[in-house]
Amino acid sequence: MACVLVFRRPRWSLDLVLKALAVAVCYYVAGRLGLMGQLVIEGVIVTPVWPPTGLALAALLVFGVGVWPGIALGSLLVIASLTTPQLPTLITVAGNTAAPLCACLLLHRVGFRLDVSRLRDGIALVFLGGLGAMAISATAGVAPQVWTGGLSPGQFWSVWLAWWVGDAMGVLLVTPLLLVLSLGAGRFPRRRWKEAVCLGLAALVIVPVAVLSPTSMLFLVFPLLIWAALRFQLAGSMLCALVASVLTTYAANTRVGAFSGLSGIEIMVKLQAFNGAAALTALLLSSLVTEQRATRRSVQSACNELAVLLEHLAVGENPADPSAPSVRDVDEARKPTTRHFPRT
Template identity: 40%
Template structure:
C-alpha cells in the first residue's frame, strides 16, 4: 500500500478536525441559552485550541470549517456565520501563538504551562472570539445593543469552560497509557472516586452551601490519579454546574442571566484551576522524586565502582608487597 502524499495527509487531518469540532459543537448546542446558539459550556473551543497545540497551526482550516458547519444552520446570515467562524479560529490561533511565545509546552508537566493555559487560553483567546462574535450579531440586528454584554459573557463563559475542561484532556490523551496489572483495590478506588465525584457534583448543584464539597474529591483525584483523574472530575463537576445553571436549578434559579453566568464562571473556573494546578504540582513532585532517585542510583553505582577499583588496587599493591618481600627473603637466604 502506497503511503499518503503530504497533501492527502493534510486534507485527511483537516477533515478529521472538522468532524471533531462539529461533533463537539453539536454537544455544546444542547445547552444553548442565547439564540439556541450560545452555550455556557462550549467543548468545541477546547478542541479548537488543542488542534494547533497538538497538530500545528497549519491545520486551522479544520477549525474554520467545523465552526462554519456548526453555525451555518443557526444563522443569522452566511456572512455573519463566516465572521463568527473566523473569530473562533483567530481566537484559538492567537492564544496558541501567545503561549508558544511565552514558552508554553503541550505536556502540562510544569506549573507555568498550566497557568498559561488558564490565563491565555481559557481567558484571553476566548475573550477575542466572544467579543467579535457578539459584536457581529449586534451589528447584524440579531441581538439588541443592550444584550451585548450579557451575550458576550455567556459566550466567553462557554468558550473558557470548554478550554479549561476539554483542552487539558486532549493534550493528555496522546501520552495516556493504561497501567498494566492493576489491582482490584485500585479499580475499587477508581470506582469510588467516580461515584463521589458524581454525587458531590449533584449536591453542589442544589444549594450554595454545598459547593465546597467538590474540592476534597478534586484533591483525592489529583493525589491518587494525577492529571487524568483530576481533569475528569473537573469536567464532571463543571458539566453538572452548567446543566443546573441552564435549567435554573439550585443556587442559579433566582438570578438574572448575567449574574448566573458570573456565578457559574467563578465556580467552574475555580474548580478547573484547582484540578489542573494541583495535579500539575503533584506531577512535578513525582518527576522531582524520580530524578532524585535516579541521581542517587547513579551516585551509588559510582561509589560502588570506585570502591571496587580501590579494593582491586589495594589487592594488587598488597600482592606486589608480598612478592617483593618474598624476593628479599630469597636473596638473604642465599
Template identity: 30%
Template sequence: MIRETLIHNRIIIFILSGLAYYFAGMIGLELAIPPGFASAVWPASGVALALAILFSPAPVALGTFAASFLLNLQLTSAIYNQLTLSALIIPFFIGSGAALQLLVGWGLFKYFMGRTTASDVGNTIIRFSLVVVPLSCLVSASVGVVTLQLNAVISHDVFVFTWLNWWLGDSIGILLFTPMIIVVFSKEGKFKFIRRMQVVIPTVLIFTSTCMLFFWSIEIRQEKMNAEVEDEAKRYTQELKIKLQLSKSKVQSYQAFFQGSDYISFKEFQQYSKTLLDRDSHLYAVGWVEIIQHSNRDDVVKSLRMQGFPDFEFKTPKDKRMEVLKTKNKYYPLLYIYPYELNKPALGLDLSELPGRLELLKKIEVTGKGRVTKPITLVQERENDKSFVIYLPIWKKYPKDEEIKGFASGVFRASELFGNAINEAEKNNIGISIYDITDITQPDMLIERPVNSHGYIREKIKYIDFQGRRYQITFTPSINFKANDKDWVSWIILICGFIIAALIQAFILMMSGAIEHTNQVVKIRTKQLTQAIDKAESANKAKSMFLANMNHES
C-alpha cells in the same frame, strides 16, 4: 509519494478536527444560558487548540472554520430554513474568528512554552493560564460580538455582557480541555498512565456534576418563565374576551334601538350613530339589514329615494363593481349604514349575494342568536388587515308571536379592537396571533404579530368561543422576553464549577509533575550514588590488591 501521504494526512486531520469541533460545539450550545447567544463555557475552543498543538495548525484551523460556520449557520438561519445573506455573513465571520483565535493560541503556546507539549512545571502552567489563554481568547470574542452587533442580532445594552461571556466561555474551554486532551493523547512516554488518569477522572467527574447542577438550575428557571408566560396569556386572553363582549354590546345598543320603535328613518339612524360612535374607533361601521319580501321591494326602494338617495337600488357585487340586483323572493339589503360617506357604495347591497353570508343569516333566523362572520378583508383595507362583522337579530313582535325582521350589524377591525392589548404584549416581548378555527380544516388569520421565538420557553395557546365562532390565541415569547433578567444562578454554577475543575486539573498537573520530576531526580541521584559507590569499592579493591602484592613481594 511523501507529498501524497502528507496531503492525505492533512485531509484526515481536517475532517477529524472539524467533527471534533462540531460535536464539542453542540455540547457548548447545550450549556448556553437562554436567551444568550454566547455559551458560558465553549469546550470546542479547547479541543481545537489541543488538536493544533498535537498535530498541525493549518488543517485544524480549516476544520475549525468549517465546523464553526455550520454551527452558527444552524443558529442564524433557523436550522437552514431561512438562508439569507445575513444568515451567511454572521457564521462566516464567527468561523473566521474561531480559526484565527486557534492560530494565535497555537503561536502563543509555541512562543511561551516551547515546542514540548508537556506541562510539567508550575511556571509553565502559569504562563499557559495567564498569558496564552486570555490573550488568544480576545480574538474570537471580539470578532464574534462585533459581527452580531453590526448585524443587529444583539443590542448595545448587552454588548459588554455578551463579549465577556464569550471571552470567558472560550477561556474556560481552553483551560479545562486543552491540557486534558494533550495529556491523554500525547505520545507514549510523555505521561504515564497513572498520571493521565489522575488528570482525566477528577476533571470528568467535576464536569459531569457541574453540568447536572446547571441543567437542574436551567429547568427551574424555565419553569418559572413558562409560568410567567402562562399568567400573561391568561391576562391577555381575558382582556381580549372583554374586547369582544364590548364590541357585541355596541351592536346590542342598535338591537334595542330598532326593537324599541316601529320605524326609524335614515336621519334618525345617523343622529343616533353619531352620538354613540364618533368617539369609538373600535367600531368601523354599523348598519341596518332588513329582510324584504319581493312584494315589498318597490316600496322600500321608493322610501330610501324619498329620504335623499335618488339612485338607491338593491345591488349585488360583480367584477369589482355594483349592479342592480335581479328579482328574488327574499332580499337582505343594507338599508342604513354609518358612517355613510366612507361606506357609500355598500348602501343597498344585498348581503345574501356575498359568499357564505346567506348561510350565516339563515342560522340567525333559525336559532335566534347572533353570529359573527369569519375574518374578512374590507375593500379599502390591505390584505393582512382583517375585520369581522357581528350580526344580531331584530325582532318584530306580535300579540302572540314574533319574527325576525332584520339584523343590526357592526364591522370591527381587528387591529383597532385588539390593537392596544397586542401592542402592550409586544412591548412585554410576547407576540400574539389570533386565528379563527371554527372550520378546523381551514383556519383563518384574524390578526398576527410575529416575533423571533425565544426557543427555550413554550408558546401558550388559549381559546375563545364567541357568537358561534372559535378563536385560537397563540402567545409566543420573543427572544428578548426577560432578556434583562439574567440567570445569574445558572451562570455562577457553570463558571465556578468549571473554574474549580480547571484549577484542580492544574494543581494535579503541577503536583504530579513535581512528584515525577522528584522521582526522576531521585533516580538520577541514586544512579550517580551507586556509580560513585561502585567506583569507591573498585578503588578499595584495587588498593587492597596492590597492598597485598606489595606484601607478597616483600
C-alpha cells in the same frame, strides 16, 4: 520523556486533509453538544462551556496548524445549523479559527508540553491558551452584532464577557483531557483500580447532591477534585471537573438546586465562577503534583548515581572505566543472598 510541542510548517497531503475533515466533524458534534447547555443573556444565546474551542486547540497542538481549515468549516456548520450565514458570520468564523491558532502559537512560544507535566504548562494554558487568546473569538462574535444593530452598545460587555468565559472554559476543561487521551498518559497502575472505582462512586453520589440540593453545596465537589488530582493527576481531575461542570450546567438551565430563584445574570455569574474554580483547581493542582513526582524521580536517580560514584572512589576505581560496575550491577550486589545447605 516529556512530549514538547513542536511547530512544523504544514504540508498539504491526503492525510492532512482527512485530519482536517475529521476535526470539522468533531467540531460540529461538540458544538451541537455545547448548545444543549445554552443560556440566553441579553437576548443572545451563549454557552457557559463551549467545547469546540477546547477541541480546536487540542487538534492544533496534536496534529499541527495545518488542520485549521477543519476548524473554520466546523464553525461555519455550527452557525449554519442555527441561522442563515451572512457577512457577519464570516467574521465570527474567522474569530473562532484565529483564537485557537493564536493560542497554539503562544503555547509554542513558551515551550508548552503536551502532557502538561509542569506547573508552568498549566499556567500557560490558563492565561495564554484560555483567558488571553479567547478574547479574539469573543470580540469577533459580539462586535458584528453591535455593528449590524442586533445588539445595543450597552449590551456589548455583558455578552462579550459571557462569550469569552464560555470559550475559555472550553479550553480549560476539554483541552487538557484530550491531550492526555491523545498521549495515552491517562493510564494508572492496576493496583489503583479499586481506588478509581471508589472515586467514581463517590463522584456519582456527591456531585448530584452538591449540585441538585436546594441548599447551595457546590463546595463539596472540590475535595473530589483534590483527591483525583493527587492520585490520578490530569486524567482523573479533569474528568471529574468536566462531569461536575456538565451536571452544574444542567442544573443552571433547569433552574434547580443551587440555581433556583436566580435571575439569568446571577445564574451565569454563579455557574461561570464554579466552572472556573473547578477547572483551575483540577488543572493547576494536577500539573503541580506531576511536576513534583518527576522531580522526586530525578532526585532519586541522581542519588543512586552519586552513591555508585562514591563507592567507586572508595575502592580506588575509575568511574569512567568501561569495566567498572554499573548502577544496576551495584544494586544487584547489594541484594541479600540466601545460601542453601544440604541436609545431613
